Every structure is written in structure tokens, then in C-alpha cells.
Amino acid sequence: MNELLKSVPDSYFASVNTLSDDLDIGEKPLINMAVGIPDGPAPETVTEAVKSAVDDPENHKYPGFRGRPAFKKAIIDFYRRHYDVELKDENIAILYGTKSMLVQFPMIFIEPGEGVYLPNPGYADYAAGVDLARGVEYELPLLEENDFLPDYDSLKQEELDNARLIYLNYPSNPLGTVASKEFFDNTIRRFRDTGIKIVHDFAYAAFGYEGRHPSILQSDPDFKAAIEVYSFSKSYNMSGFRSGFAVGNKEMIEAINTYQDHTQTGMWGVLQEASISALNEGDAFLLNQKEIFEARKEKVVQALSESGVPIRPIEGGIFGWIRVPEGFDGESFVTYLLKEQSILATPGIPFGSRGKDFIRISLAVEDDKLDECIERFKSIAELWK
Known part of the structure; x- marks a missing residue:
């Protein structure tokens, strides 16, 4: 290496x-x-979809690079139904599991020397992507006195001037804390007209215990400032399937899709059918x-x-x-x-x-x-x- x-x-x-x-x-x-x-x-509807799709000869060939229209439609319908967010195809990237893209994203979006704010405490492997991008890791402190939400007013101006990305993760791994829509509203207002974009890791979307946890895209309906990364692993017990998606800001999504055009040949059709079943039939x-x-x-x-x-x-x-x-x-x-x-x-x-x-x-x-x-x-x- x-x-x-x-x-x-x-x-x-x-x-x-x-x-x-x-x-x-x-x-x-x-x-x-x-x-x-x-x-x-995993849900029975998902496993049945897998069994059926395996026997379809079309799934023995290369799939389309950027995902089947039916998969994207299922994502659009899901976000409309659950979060009242209206996505378009240009706002969607199909992911081969979400961890890989969370690590890879700084490598395809920032320039060497630019900063990325990472939550502390936060998911351990985010930092590897910043290192591999030759970026600079900035601490985003999550303190109990602020309900484990970042205090943007406390961040150093010289870091903010050099930063390109902020990673958020709510519901939080490892803290078990949540974010409100008001917090996301404030985050988007704060950064939408700056050079800083937001990556929200929504891996535990299904596990909000005071009602449905908000999506950051509800606070960014014109997708100016953020993407959200949604995983099937935890919500649908599909960790071994390695399927997920990112939705939101067109520029950020296009970076993911362009990168994957060069590194992938499209998600196996069987996994796409399984994911479609989960989104359409798994509420x-x-x-x-x-x-x-x-x-x-x-x-x-x-x-x-x-x-x-x-x-x-x-x-x-x-x-x-x-x-x-x-x-x-x-x-x-x-x-x-x-x-x-x-x-x-x-x-x-x-x-x-x-x-x-x-x-x-x-x-x-x-x-x-x-x-x-x-x-x-x-x-x-x-x-x-």
C-alpha cells in the first residue's frame, strides 16, 4: 500500500x-x-423479492450505472410519504452500502488542505475519508450542556473560512441523541449561502422515539446546502445487502454519481429489487x-x-x-x-x-x-x- x-x-x-x-x-x-x-x-417481502429476482435473466447482466427508474421512484415516493420532501432524479445517488460513501465523499468533493468538521463523539470511520482526501479534520464538539448538538457560534472563524463540509449524524451513534427540525432549520440557514455543505448520516432514521425523526431535507427543500445518506442496514435489518442511497444537493449528488460511473458498473438488479420492495412495502x-x-x-x-x-x-x-x-x-x-x-x-x-x-x-x-x-x-x- x-x-x-x-x-x-x-x-x-x-x-x-x-x-x-x-x-x-x-x-x-x-x-x-x-x-x-x-x-x-429482513422483511419477508424483501426476501421474496430476492428469490424472484434471482431467477430473472435480466438480473444476470450488467445493470444501468445510476440505478433503475423503479428504484429512484421508490425513493421519491418514500421521501414524499415520510418527510413531505419532493426529490427529482438529479437529487438521488444509489449507494453500495453507505459506509463506503461516507468515507469516500471527502475524497471526491474537497481539495487537499480544506477542512471537514466531524462530530466528537461521532462515528469512527468518518475521519479516514478526510485523511485519504488529504483534508484537515476539524472537531465539531457535541457537549451535554448543548443537548449534544453542535454550537456553531463556538467554532473558530479561521476554521470556518477553510471548511468545506460538516458531517452530522442524528439519531446519533454513539450518543443516542436526536436533532429537532428547529436545529436543522438553523443549520441550513447558517450555511446555505456559504462554501460549506452538510452531510447528514441518517443511518438510524427509523429509531426516533418521540415521533418520526426529521430529515434535514425538510429544512432544505430546495437542496441548496445538504445531502442525506439513508441506509437499509439498520432500519430494515438488511446490513448484509449493502444497499443505500444519498439524496439532496444536486452538486454533491453529481459528484457521487460521477465517481461511481468510474468505479462501479451499477448495483446488482437483485439488490435493487430488494431495496424497492423495502421502500414500497416496508412501512x-x-x-x-x-x-x-x-x-x-x-x-x-x-x-x-x-x-x-x-x-x-x-x-x-x-x-x-x-x-x-x-x-x-x-x-x-x-x-x-x-x-x-x-x-x-x-x-x-x-x-x-x-x-x-x-x-x-x-x-x-x-x-x-x-x-x-x-x-x-x-x-x-x-x-x-
């Missing part, structure tokens, strides 16, 4: 996914609370998915809070954010949990420096294991007292 790629730190989540038998686990059965993949199957599934995780978060937050474990309220998403006991940092406490309670959690430090004294736990485990995990945390609650 070249020197630039060598300079990029290892992906934390790649290492997690290759954990082996050398883990120092205690005597109890392991409960993996680090996984970020919902634990149920009830999304509601059920939200209800499952809402019940889990209420149980976990209530039980741990009552026992004295300082878990933050989970307003959206599928993760809990817990401050570790005095005498630990996130990494040492993850080691303690694994050895003493056979619980695998995620340390907060991969999400940024502000996660140093926290761990992240996932709600994406079966209910009986979640109940057992609660009991194990309650058994060590005195550590926080």
Missing part, C-alpha cells in the same frame, strides 16, 4: 469484527453488546422495528438508572452511552466487563476524544440476553457509588 494509506489509523470496527478465541472472557456465557447490527431478519416493518427497540431502550434505561448505572437517556438510535466508574477509562472498563461479567462492550475512545470515559452498549441483542445483561450490570452497580 502507499504511504498515504499506511498513515490512516486501523479501523476499530474492522478489528472488532475479527475478534477471535483469545478474548479474555469470564466464566459466564459471552453477551456481545458491541454489535451494531439489528438482530432480526409497517419500520414501525414494528421502532417499537421493538423502543421497548428495549425503556427497559434498559429504567433498570440501569434505578440501580445507579449512569446511562444517558436514549432518545433515538440503538445504542446506550454509559460513563464508566471512577478509576477506569472506557478501554479499561471494557476489559473489566469482559473478564468479570463476560460482557463485550465498545469503548468510547474510537468515537473521539470526548468518548474517553464512556462505553457504548447496543440494544441489538435478543431480549433474554438483554435481560441477563441488565442483571450483570446491576450486580456491579456499586462501582459507581
Whole structure:
């Protein structure tokens, strides 16, 4: 590999996914609370669409480069139905999973030396894209006193002058916090007439627990300032399918499509048919998915809070954010949990420096294991007292 790629730190989540038998686990059965993949199957309508599409000879050929008209129509209908946002074809890019484009986007949009604001705490792999673009990473602090929303007034003017992109992610991984339409309104007003564009990672769109979580495009209806990146992985239990899309600002979308014209030959028709089925027939599934995780978060937050474990309220998403006991940092406490309670959690430090004294736990485990995990945390609650 070249020197630039060598300079990029290892992906934390790649290492997690290759954990082996050398883990120092205690005597109890392991409960993996680090996984970020919902634990149920994809919708039956999706799997039936796959079975049917596999037998269609048209899906054995190269597909069109920029997605089937039926796929784009399904996206347009979905955003109109759920968010009252009117998209056109020029506002849509089909993605081969969303993580790859979230990492690649700085490489195809900014010039070397330009700045990208990344949330801290925020998803770990955003930073790799800035490094590979030879860009400059600027911290977007998410502070509890501001409800874990960025305070744009606190940003340095010299950074703002050099910045080209801001990444946002609500509902938040790892914080479990949400954004209001008023926040998105303010964000768009602030940046729409500047050289800074917004990338909103909407991976946990289905998991807003105080009503449907707003889309940033509701605040940017003429698509002047933002794109939104929507994933099938979490909302529809389709993480293995590697399908998603970006919608919004025409210039940003065209950059994605032009890049993919050179690097892809179009999404497999079977995956497009699966995605179409999810968007057109999956509204009830999304509601059920939200209800499952809402019940889990209420149980976990209530039980741990009552026992004295300082878990933050989970307003959206599928993760809990817990401050570790005095005498630990996130990494040492993850080691303690694994050895003493056979619980695998995620340390907060991969999400940024502000996660140093926290761990992240996932709600994406079966209910009986979640109940057992609660009991194990309650058994060590005195550590926080």
C-alpha cells in the first residue's frame, strides 16, 4: 500500500469484527453488546423479492450505472410519504452500502488542505475519508450542556473560512441523541449561502422515539446546502445487502454519481429489487422495528438508572452511552466487563476524544440476553457509588 494509506489509523470496527478465541472472557456465557447490527431478519417481502429476482435473466447482466427508474421512484415516493420532501432524479445517488460513501465523499468533493468538521463523539470511520482526501479534520464538539448538538457560534472563524463540509449524524451513534427540525432549520440557514455543505448520516432514521425523526431535507427543500445518506442496514435489518442511497444537493449528488460511473458498473438488479420492495412495502416493518427497540431502550434505561448505572437517556438510535466508574477509562472498563461479567462492550475512545470515559452498549441483542445483561450490570452497580 502507499504511504498515504499506511498513515490512516486501523479501523476499530474492522478489528472488532475479527475478534477471535483469545478474548479474555469470564466464566459466564459471552453477551456481545458491541454489535451494531439489528438482530432480526429482513422483511419477508424483501426476501421474496430476492428469490424472484434471482431467477430473472435480466438480473444476470450488467445493470444501468445510476440505478433503475423503479428504484429512484421508490425513493421519491418514500421521501414524499415520510418527510413531505419532493426529490427529482438529479437529487438521488444509489449507494453500495453507505459506509463506503461516507468515507469516500471527502475524497471526491474537497481539495487537499480544506477542512471537514466531524462530530466528537461521532462515528469512527468518518475521519479516514478526510485523511485519504488529504483534508484537515476539524472537531465539531457535541457537549451535554448543548443537548449534544453542535454550537456553531463556538467554532473558530479561521476554521470556518477553510471548511468545506460538516458531517452530522442524528439519531446519533454513539450518543443516542436526536436533532429537532428547529436545529436543522438553523443549520441550513447558517450555511446555505456559504462554501460549506452538510452531510447528514441518517443511518438510524427509523429509531426516533418521540415521533418520526426529521430529515434535514425538510429544512432544505430546495437542496441548496445538504445531502442525506439513508441506509437499509439498520432500519430494515438488511446490513448484509449493502444497499443505500444519498439524496439532496444536486452538486454533491453529481459528484457521487460521477465517481461511481468510474468505479462501479451499477448495483446488482437483485439488490435493487430488494431495496424497492423495502421502500414500497416496508412501512409497517419500520414501525414494528421502532417499537421493538423502543421497548428495549425503556427497559434498559429504567433498570440501569434505578440501580445507579449512569446511562444517558436514549432518545433515538440503538445504542446506550454509559460513563464508566471512577478509576477506569472506557478501554479499561471494557476489559473489566469482559473478564468479570463476560460482557463485550465498545469503548468510547474510537468515537473521539470526548468518548474517553464512556462505553457504548447496543440494544441489538435478543431480549433474554438483554435481560441477563441488565442483571450483570446491576450486580456491579456499586462501582459507581
